Amino acid sequence: MAKTTQLRTYVVRDGLLDAWVQRWQADIVPLRLELGFEIGGAWVDxxxxxxxxxxxxxxxxxxxxxxxxxxxxxxxKAMKLDPDDYLVSTDDRTVEERY
Structure with missing residues (x-):
């Protein structure tokens, strides 16, 4: 299979941006990496x-x-993390690297 990359943009509930980032870093990233995903970067707006x-x-x-x-x-499942508790909406786009 060819490499697939997604650009994911999440709108976070008011007041929960830092809490979301902490959960993402502590729980989501390690499991994603363990399962063979790569994280190309993360930003907060x-x-x-x-x-x-x-x-x-x-x-x-x-x-x-x-x-x-x-x-x-x-x-x-053990994370007991429901994204809806933190996220208002998500936009996942499959993108192709050019540079």
Missing amino acids: RERNQFVWLISYDGPETFADRNALYWASPAR
């Missing part, structure tokens, strides 16, 4: 209350298949 990050997968499965494995994993 405080003016728009947004969290933006790049996630890639370059392995034998499709990004969608590997993402489904992430969501179904016992470790993900």
Whole structure:
């Protein structure tokens, strides 16, 4: 499979941006890395209350298949992290690197 990269933009609930970033760093990132994903960076846009990050997968499965494995994993369930508690909306875009 070819490498797939997604640009993810999340609008975070008022007052929860820093709490979301802490949960993302502590819980989501380690599991994503363990499952073979790469994190290309993450940014906070405080003016728009947004969290933006790049996630890639370059392995034998499709990004969608590997993402489904992430969501179904016992470790993900053990997080007891419901994104809806933090996020108002999400926009996930598959992008192609050019530089």
